Amino acid sequence: MFVCGGNIPQLEGNRIQLRRMQAEDSRSLFECWSKQEVREYSGIPELESIDAATEMIQFLNALSETEDGVRWGIVNKQNREWIGSCGFNTWQLEGAYRGEIGCELSSLYWGQGYMGEAIELLLQYGFQEMGLHRIEALVDTRNERASRLFATQHFQMEGILRDYRHTDEGYHDVHMYSLLVRDWLLEHMETPQ
Numbered sequence: 001m002f003v004c005g006g007n008i009p010q011l012e013g014n015r016i017q018l019r020r021m022q023a024e025d026s027r028s029l030f031e032c033w034s035k036q037e038v039r040e041y042s043g044i045p046e047l048e049s050i051d052a053a054t055e056m057i058q059f060l061n062a063l064s065e066t067e068d069g070v071r072w073g074i075v076n077k078q079n080r081e082w083i084g085s086c087g088f089n090t091w092q093l094e095g096a097y098r099g100e101i102g103c104e105l106s107s108l109y110w111g112q113g114y115m116g117e118a119i120e121l122l123l124q125y126g127f128q129e130m131g132l133h134r135i136e137a138l139v140d141t142r143n144e145r146a147s148r149l150f151a152t153q154h155f156q157m158e159g160i161l162r163d164y165r166h167t168d169e170g171y172h173d174v175h176m177y178s179l180l181v182r183d184w185l186l187e188h189m190e191t192p193q
Helices: 023-033 050-065 114-129 144-152 181-190
Strands: 016-019 070-076 082-092 098-105 134-140 156-167 170-180
Touching (some): 023 050, 023 082, 050 070, 098 114, 114 144, 144 156
Antiparallel strands (some): 016 070, 070 082, 082 098, 134 170, 156 170
16 A cells, blocks of 8 residues: 655656755745746745745645645756646545645746646556556636646546635636546557657
């Protein structure tokens, strides 16, 4: 059975690396989360300082120790820059074998395929290492960019969860996207490696 216990393994893609976030990522996290276009539909908080970003990194890393979540920093392998984060916000093994993923990327890197590569690494880890049967993503219905991303990754949009998230603006609906392990395996058998 999968046990996280604070272990955040390094995952390697072609252009990115997913790794445990570190204190030296604080400035990049602060700059990323300070941009309204990044926070707009994600529900992530605006950080007041680089110190607050350092505290956020400590909080996110601690989630893996209590097995309440696991978050990776996304690093561009070419220039070693932190460009975003992604991970499992929650998961349940026995009785469900499902997990929910979340992600954000610095707007400087939008539209270049980095998040698609990060999602693929999450899917591989979730299905092969964690033993998940179903991976979900909750996307604000106004977030067309994220909806396209998950559709490209072969997630199915199952419906709308009404007034699911509360923000300073009020309640917002989200789309429920999911991908099952059998669909992911079928896609990988059809795609030449």
